[in-house]
C-alpha cells in the first residue's frame with residue numbers, strides 16, 4: 184500500500200527500542216476457499232444461537248449511553264458455572280478474570296507480574312505471543328527448548344527455573360503449534376519448581392494456557408484440577424477455538440482471588456464492552472450447542488493424524504506430532520514455504536509455524552479435510 188500522507192516518509196517517529204522496526208504479529212488473512220491456518224472452529228453458530236446473541240445485544244444497546252459493568256460479575260459467574268460443568272472444579276466469580284481474548288488476559292498477567300528486572304519463561308516451539316507481551320512490558324523473555332518430540336525436558340526446565348528465577352512461567356497445554364498436551368505430573372513438577380523461586384519473597388507463577396483444552400483426548404486432565412492445591416497456578420481459556428466464538432473476543436482465566444485482584448489493578452477501565460459481555464453470556468447459555476461439534480472435530484483430528492502418518496515425502500513417512508488440539512503439526516519438508524505456497528495454489532491455506540520444515544493444519548469440516556488431503560497428495564507426489 185502506498186501512503187497518501189506526503190510527509191509520512193520524512194517525519195520519523197520516536198518508536199522506542201524493542202518496538203522499532205518490528206512488524207505486527209498475525210497469520211496471513213487471505214480470501215481462499217479453505218481456511219485452515221488459525222485454528223478456528225469451522226462451524227458457524229447455528230441460527231438459534233445467532234438469534235439469542237442478537238436479542239441480548241439489542242438489550243445491551245438500549246443502555247449503551249452508560250459504561251459497562253466494570254467488574255462483569257454476571258459474566259464471571261457464567262464462566263465459573265461453565266468450568267464447573269466442563270472440568271468439575273468449583274470456582275467463584277472472584278476466581279475468574281476475562282478480557283478481549285485470552286491474549287489480553289496474558290498481557291494483563293505480564294503487566295501485573297512482569298516488568299523491568301523480571302523474567303518470563305516459555306518452552307519453545309510454542310505460541311509466539313508470549314514473547315511479545317514480555318517485550319511490551321519490558322519483561323525479560325527466556326526460553327527452554329522442548330525435546331525433539333515436543334515434550335518437556337523436565338530436568339532442564341527445573342534447572343532453568345532455579346537458575347533464572349522467572350516471575351512468570353508459561354506452559355501451553357495443548358501446545359501451539361505442536362498439539363502436545365502435558366500431564367498433571369509434568370505441570371506439578373514445574374509448579375513445585377516455581378514454588379521454590381523467590382520473587383521478592385513470593386513464588387513464581389505458572390500460567391497454563393489451555394486455549395485448546397476442550398479438544399483434549401479422553402484421559403487428558405485439565406490443570407484446573409491443580410488450582411485448589413497450587414496457589415501459584417493459573418489457567419487461561421478462550422471462547423475463540425472450541426467455542427466457535429473467535430470473532431466475539433472473549434478469553435478468561437481461573438486462579439486465586441488474590442491473583443485476579445492483581446489483574447484488576449492493571450486492566451483498562453471498562454475494558455469489556457457491554458456488547459462483548461452480552462455476546463459472551465448469550466453464547467455461554469448455548470454452550471452445549473456451540474461445543475456440539477467438538478467431538479466430531481476430535482474424531483476428524485485423530486483420523487487426520489492417522490492419515491498423515493501413512494503419507495510419505497522423499498520416500499520417508501511424514502512425521503506427525505500427537506495432537507490434543509484442533510490442529511495437526513506435520514513435517515519435515517526441505518522447503519516448507521514451497522509446499523505452503525503449492526497448497527495455497529489449490530485454495531488451501533495452512534500455517535508455517537514452529538521450527539523450519541514443519542507445517543500446521545487446522546482440522547476443518549470433512550469437505551475441507553478432503554480438499555487438504557487431495558492437495559497434499561498431489562504436491563507430495565511432485
Ligand SMILES: *Cc1c(COP(=O)(O)O)cnc(C)c1O
Pocket residue numbers: 222283284285286287310355358359392394420421422423424429433434
Ligand atoms: C488461539 C490461542 C489463544 C487464544 O487467543 P484469543 O486471544 O483468546 O483469541 C491463546 N493461546 C494460544 C496458544 C492460542 O493458540
